[in-house]
Amino acid sequence: MRKLILTEPKISSDEELNIAYQIIWSIEHKKLNDAILLLDRLSEGRQFPQSWIQATKYALKNEDWSVLSEGFIKKEFIGTDGYFLLIAPHQLSSDKCEVIKLSAILGKVMSIDCVPLKDIEEQALNIFGKLLQPITEIIPITCVFACNRFYGENSEAFILPESWMIPGSLEGPVINNMARHRQRFHQVVRRNIPRIFEPDTANLLLDSLADETIGLQRQHIEYQYHDAGHATGLGIKRKIQDNLLSTYWFAGIEEWRADSVEFELAIRTLPNAEVGKLIAANFCLRFGIDAQRWGGYDYDTHATSSLFNLEYLFRSSALCIKKDKLALRNPDYQSLVKAIEMQRAEAVSITREELSLEHPTGILGCYHSIQVHHSTKEIFRKFIVGASEDMQEN
Structure with missing residues (x-):
């Protein structure tokens, strides 16, 4: 009988991480030949999937990123201990242009x-009868080291699969940089929300994310439910591929629709006490960050989505103006769940209408039904955008 001999990797785990650091440093300084040699060395270890590292080396050497498609879609780039090294051209939409680096x-x-995806999917099927795309998985990560798009104060927190210039990447997972989300909460959200909302409402929203551990978990869970919302109707992948969200306004409606379906799915799958806190976490992001984006609702998709949320909060009479700030009439989590009933019902109706269309372009007619009153726009400018501008001036 042959004796089984277990061979040790040629490099230790600590050495592997050090090599990965060096690879990223080489890429940042445009020393691609050095990065390729280091990738060859990294493939001798066990911390990272060897097939992925070899494919990355080939892609970098030959500028053929298609070799990464299958591994990215199937999440085969993640090692057994959870470490991963992703290298590829990445597209980021800045304030005025799109740049690939x-x-x-x-x-x-x-x-x-988090609630298992199959449970969320089951409820989506109960509501709409069918799903035309799988729910995209959101992978929560901590960033160890990075360059270009993923490093520094302006780095990406929510890395969309289609932003990678890897063929077919739209079918892959979202990478969710949780440390960056927490940083944005502390540096931006906690500063903006009290400027926009009166104290009781501001505290209600901020308390949903205040605890470091629970807040981090809730932020991730909220993003996962949001992407489940995108999977309903025609599905976000179909809409992107068929260029059905060609304007910021239609893309903003899609974001608002995903938020609203998210709330519907959360009500059906989360404990009652948790639903209002998830909604509060969503509003922290929408009003504390997205509403302040450059260009506002005349340009930016996410700012426009925030405007729709504001519109429906006023339609439901849940929101009022109190002492020159916005205020929930009943600042508690149970009332917050009731406050979004109207937008939930509207979004579910539109989503069902999407599924009944004879041709996908009919979605444009569905979305034209979403209107925003002129007074809501004025309130948005004065009490949400204006509050943050006043703070910056001071």
């Missing part, structure tokens, strides 16, 4: 409990 991120997947 070769970028890299060394990260580790975090363990965060």
Whole structure:
């Protein structure tokens, strides 16, 4: 009988991480030949999937990123201990243009409990009868080291699959940089929300994310439910591929629709006490960050989505103006759930209408039904955007 001999990897785990650092440094300084040699060395270890590292080396050497498609879609770039090294051209839409840069991120997947996707999917099927695309998985990560798009104060927190210039990447997962989300909460959201809302409402929203551990978990869970909302109706992948969201306004409606379906799915799958806090977490992002984006609702998709949320809060009479700030009439989580009933019902109706269309372009007619009153726009400018501008001037 042959004796089984277990061979040790040629390099240790610590050495592998050090090499990964060096690879990213080489890419940032445009020393691609050095990065290729280092990738060859990295493939001798066990911390990262060897097939992925070899494919990355080939892609970098030959500028053929199609070799990464299958591994990215199937999440085969993640090692057994959760570490991963992603290197590819990445497209980021800045304030005025779109730029593609070769970028890299060394990260580790975090363990965060969430309602299983199959349970969320089951409820989506109960509501709409069918799903035309799978729910995209959101992978929560901590960023160990990165360059270009994923490093610094303006780095990406929510890395969309289609932003990678890897053929077919739209079918892959979202990479969710949770440390960046927490940073934005502390540096931006906690500063903006009290400027926009009176104290009781501001505290209600901020308390949903205040605790570091629970807040981090809730932020991730909220993003996962949001992407479940995108999977309903015609599905976000079909809409992107068929260019059905060609204007910021239609794309903003899609974001608002995903938020609203998210709330419907959360009500059906989360404990009652948790639903209002998830809605509050969503409003922290929409009003505290997205509403302040450059160009506002005349240009930016996410700012426009925030405007729709504001419109429906006023339609439901849940929101009022109090002492020159916005205020929930009943600042508690149970009332917050009731406050979004109207937009939930509207979004579910539109989503069902999408599924009954004879041709996908009919979605434009569905979305034209969403209107915003002129007074809502004025309130948005004065009490949401204006509040943050006044703060910056002071």
